């Protein structure tokens with residue numbers, strides 16, 4: 007009998023949830039940066055080995071809501087955790103266990119579902135301090151085995167995946183074999199462009215950026231992409247364009263490289279920057295962006 011189910015990933019911003027999903031799926035389905043709040047939507051990444059299919063649900067980091075966008079992100083995390091078959095709490099080994107982690111652990115424990123705990127970024131820690139963090143993790147108010155891992159190097163991931171598979175119920179696969187994600191090409195393309203933009207900007211700018219893909223045109227060995235980058239103010243627009251267009255050019259070059267890899271074709275990318283005030287507070291707009 008096969009096993010299949012959803013594992014919700016929970017953890018503070020920046021612990022490496024999206025990096026973990028990409029490592030397990032074996033391709034980039036979720037964008038990654040060292041800016042908190044990079045992940046806005048719940049993204050499903052599918053892992054399959056033998057008779058087991060694990061659907062990892064990559065989620066925004068748990069944090070206090072500040073506007074309609076972050077309120078939606080927090081609600082989405084709650085719903086996905088409630089709806090999953092199991093959960094995985096991810097901790098950052100470099101930071102140890104803090105009050106935020108304890109809060110998330112209690113929330114996961116309250117669902118009554120099976121759980122596991124991953125201590126990520128062990129590549130950054132010596133053995134002594136790592137043992138301390140593993141002990142703190144085991145003492146959390148969440149029942150579940152603790153796994154030291156590195157989403158960057160892949161260390162510890164096979165053991166964790168095997169364990170997660172065993173937590174899932176018996177049943178048929180949820181996704182067709184070979185599927186890696188539930189994202190449409192438009193969303194993936196928009197996310198890869200957003201990643202290129204937020205990696206190069208600082209302070210409030212990364213949070214203010216959204217990317218709208220207006221057109222994807224497939225020609226024989228070429229894909230033409232036309233996309234808008236939204237920001238919330240004229241000064242942010244200036245930052246994104248940069249002196250003599252240097253910044254938007256750098257973003258375009260980096261994004262095009264990622265798109266070519268993802269789409270396995272040559273890509274022509276046409277980017278423009280628009281000011282769209284307060285888009286993060288506009289519920290109708292967030293609906294249309296698929297951030298629910």
Ligand SMILES: Nc1nc2c(ncn2[C@@H]2O[C@H](COP(=O)(O)OP(=O)(O)O)[C@@H](O)[C@H]2O)c(=O)[nH]1
Pocket residue numbers: 017018019020021022023024025026037038039040042043044045067126127128129130155156157158159
């Ligand atoms: N050294 C190291 N860095 C990592 C590891 N996993 C993730 N990172 C980095 O941590 C940052 C946040 O990663 P991300 O996956 O976006 O975190 P998320 O906010 O939890 O989804 C990025 O700069 C990653 O490259 C790891 O295992 N080791």
Ligand SMILES: [Mg+2]
Pocket residue numbers: 023024025037044045065066067
């Ligand atoms: Mg993320």
